[in-house]
Amino acid sequence: MPKRIKTPISEADARALKVGETIYVDGIVLTGRDEVHIHALEYLEKGKQIPVEFKGAALFHCGPIMKKVGEKWVAVAAGPTTSSRMNSLEPGFIEKFRPGAIIGKGGMSQPTVDAMKEFGCVYLAFTGGAAVLAAKGIKSVEGVEWFELGMPEAIWILNCDNFGPLTVAIDAHGNSLFADVNVKVKENEKKARARLGLS
Amino acid sequence: MVTEQDVTNAVVELLRKTVVRLPQDVEDALRKAYASETDEVPKMQLKAIVDNIDMAIKGNTPMCQDTGVTIFYAALPKDCKVDVGKGIVEGVRKATKEVPLRPNAVHPVTRKNPGDNVGEKMPYINWRIHDKDYIEITVMTKGAGSENMSQLAMLTPSQGLKGIKEFVLNAVLRAGSNPCPPTILGVGIGGSSDIAMKLAKEALLRPINERHKDPEMAKLETELLEAINMLGIGPMGLGGKTTCLGLNIEYAYCHTASLPVGLNVQCWAGRRGTVRIHPDGKLAYPTHER
Structure with a gap:
């Protein structure tokens, strides 16, 4: 059975996860992409109140399609966005806010791994x-903050049950699946170049 | 007689079909890739993709939250009297609410989001006149993750075929895990800077199981695809056999002193759809009839 992990995620919980593992997440997941990172860091610097708790949070790089049914929001489609766009912001965000997990796609660069x-x-x-x-x-949408940033860029507060499958692609010990793949790709590049008649 | 309202309704339905279901060639390629992967991680990535395809069809829901920006290709009969452009714009506005599509279109500098995917020159429409009696509208709903990896190279003629191969291979390496591989690649060779990029995108309109009619170009398509799939970037960049599902080339003659090459990167969700609006108002969706 794949592991299940409940939010908020403590530092110990995070450190117990190993690269390559498949897990599912239960509890509150917060969406946040480019604008949320920029705003949160700006608010912190100016001492302004941030409407959600990022400590121990599972922050999901996602700009969902939401639909209002009566008074309630429903998640129609909510896949991950390209995490590398947040490469320059994430190390600062992790240091200042201490989230337990970042959920996304495509991986992140070395400063974030560090x-x-x-x-x-x-x-x-x-x-x-x-x-x-x-x-x-996503069982229910508990709320939305910073909606003025637009539907894709707002913070959506998602109540999740068995959210996944998720692959632990960067762990809290400096390991990255993406970095491992890159080493192999570098090696394979030689074969690909030979196939194309390139030196 | 076909009215603007007919165009709008056809476009709403076209967008719904396009964001919910992939064309057959792309769906087949993904199922084949799923069957061919043996390692656990890439297998799981492709299982999620194939499951997601099935769930989207079943629920009549967009397969990906990034329903893209709407790039249209419209072909009009010579005597077309209806304002197709207006009909398309209204169709996008309506589909955004009804399908729904994610409101993605923003002002490029202020980043203000009008909420309906309509703004200056968006939806973007490429026009042509054809010698048929029907209006044909094709749409690509192009997500940003893959589009952001697209590139242009103004090569010198001396760099030649090797330069083209080098450029495509390096662009794929640089894109890595970012464009949601397995990708589909459109390569535009020749023309001018803008034409090469335009051809690169148009190349994505051809089914990926059809090779270029020029044997030299067909050979280059196959060669590049094979080489890219040797890289082992794999589904979602987590390693594996399938990095690219298909690669199409389009070309145009160019200036004797130029060799422009454009690359348009498409994620696995290669969504394209076509509707034909016949003079009697009958509609056909050739990409989505099965």
């Missing part, structure tokens, strides 16, 4: 584009 190791956070890869599968793991 920050995850230092502060006890993991990167969980969800299959890009598998947005209906993701929405299935």
Whole structure:
């Protein structure tokens, strides 16, 4: 049985996860992409109140499609967005806010891997584009903050049950599946170049 | 007579079909890739993709939350009297609410989001006149994760075929895990800077199981695809056999002193759809009839 992990995620919880493991997440997951990172760091600097708790949070790089049914929001499609866009912001975000997990796709660069190791956070890869599968793991939408940033950029507070499958792609010990793949790709590049008649 | 309202309704239905279900060639390629992967991690990524395809069809829901920006290709009969452009814009507005599509279109500098996917030159429409009696509208709902990995190279003629191969291979390496592989690649060779990029995108309109009619180009398509799939980037960049599902080339003659090459990167969700609006109002969706 794949592991299940409940939010908020403590540093010890995060450090117990190993790269390559498949896990599912239960509890509150917060969406946040480019604008949320920029705003949160700006608010902190100016001492302004941030409407959600990022400590121990599972922060999901996601800009969902939401639909209002009566008074309630429903997640229609909610897959991950490209995490590398947040490469320059994430190390600072992890240091300042101490989330327990970042959920996204495509992986993140070395400074984020280092920050995850230092502060006890993991990167969980969800299959890009598998947005209906993701929405299935979202039981209800508890609320939305910073809605003025637009539907994709707002913070959506998602109540999740068995959200996944997620692959631990960067753990809190400095290991990264993406980095491992890159080493192999570098090696394979020689064969590909030979196939194309390139030196 | 076909009215603007007919165009709008056809476009709403076209967008719904396009974001919910992949064309047959792309769906087949993904199922084949799922069957061919043996390692656990890539197998799981493709299982999630294949499951997601099935769930989207069953629930009539967009397969991916990034329903893209809407790039249209419209072909009009010579005597077309209806304002197809207006009909398309209204169709996008309506589909955003009804399907729903994610409101993705924003002002490029202020980043203000009007909420309906309509703004200056968006939806973007490529026009042509054809010698048929029906209106044909094709749409690509292009997500940003893959589009952001697209590139242009203004090569020198001396760099030649090797330069083209080098450029495509390096762009794929640089894109790595970011464009939601397994990808589909459109390569535009020749023309001018803008034409090469336009051809690269148009190349994505051809089914990936059809090779270019020029044997030299067909050979290059196959060669590049095979080489890219040797890299082992794999589904979602987590390693595996399938990095690219298909690669299509389009070309145009160019200036003797130029060699422009454009690359348009498409994620696995290669969504494209076509509707034909016949003079009697009958509709056909050739990409989605099965």
